[in-house]
Amino acid sequence: MRALLFSALLVVLPGLASAIEPAPASAGRIGLFDAMEQNLVEAKLIAKSDHAARLILANRTKQQLDLQMPDAFAGVPEQVLAQFGGGGGGVGGGGGGFGGGGGGGQQSIGGGGGGIGGGGGGGFGGGGGGQFSIPPEKVQKFDLEVVCLNHGLKEPSSSKPYYLVPVDKVVERPEVVELLKALGRGELQHNAAQAATWAMQNGMSWEELASKRQGTVRSTSRPPYFTAQEMKAAFAYAQEAKRRAEAQQAPSESYSESGYTSASVE
Structure with missing residues (x-):
């Protein structure tokens, strides 16, 4: 009987060792x-x-x-x-x-x-x-x-x-990098972030962005690409991104990441 128990332990113990192996x-x-x-x-x-x-x-x-x-x-x-x-x-x-x-x-x-x-x-x-x-x-x-x-x-x-x-x-442009960081943290509404990106990265004016339309010239209906609320938030996002970029380049100034929340899009 003892021999059988000993044999069983020999079979079980290697399995236990592998189970707890880090x-x-x-x-x-x-x-x-x-x-x-x-x-x-x-x-x-x-x-x-x-x-x-x-x-x-x-x-x-x-x-x-x-x-x-x-x-x-x-x-x-x-x-x-x-x-x-x-x-x-x-x-x-x-x-x-x-x-x-x-x-x-x-x-x-x-x-x-x-x-x-x-x-x-x-x-x-x-x-x-x-x-x-x-x-x-x-x-x-x-x-x-x-x-x-x-x-x-x-x-x-x-x-x-x-x-x-x-x-x-x-x-x-460092302000675009700051905007992308905030986007990754989930701080920004997407369409507004897109408008701000095109403004800062590609030099588009706010007037050009506000007049941009969905669809093509052949479309029967062409609503605005960005809503008025999104454009307002985009402008605020761009200003905040520039502030953060400037603060990063000036170590003596305090660096805050609280500015985007005031530019929410309803």
Whole structure:
């Protein structure tokens, strides 16, 4: 009888040991773009529309990856990526100001990652503030709110390849970066944020934006692209983004992130 019990323990104990075996340790938190450069994570960006994108991240390692999403990011179509002189995970060359794309292609997109983590941002999980983790050799998909960066070009399409790049590859104006950060934190109404982006990034006047219409010249009905309330909020967003950008460049001044809430859109 004792021999049978001993044999049973030999069978059960290895199973218990494997059940309590700790998960592979993380190598420490790393920025998403650094992880892409080091080939630790594979990133695929799908531009679903002019206001939404999906980010697919695959952990290529055998340990948990603790990642930090950038406060602001950009997504560029293939013809713009070619201007950088690089591709894939690490985007090389370039510099700011590649937002145009030329050739009548799709618009680049921009957004922020500060709202990711802590259960928000489409299930990123983690500590909040753009921090999240991916288990070993697993793939996760996340939905992101974005705005278009190049008025006059075609709207983003999921049928065209897009690539995630650092925001300074596309955006030169610090106030636009501040706006994208706020968008990522969920502080802004989308249409108003889009109007403010086109005003600051593409130099459109508020009069041009207010007169912009939906549809085409052949459409029987062409309502305003932006409502009066959205235009009012867009102007306030732009002013607040400029204030934040100036405060960031002047360390002696206090930096506050409370200004956008007063410009809500009903």
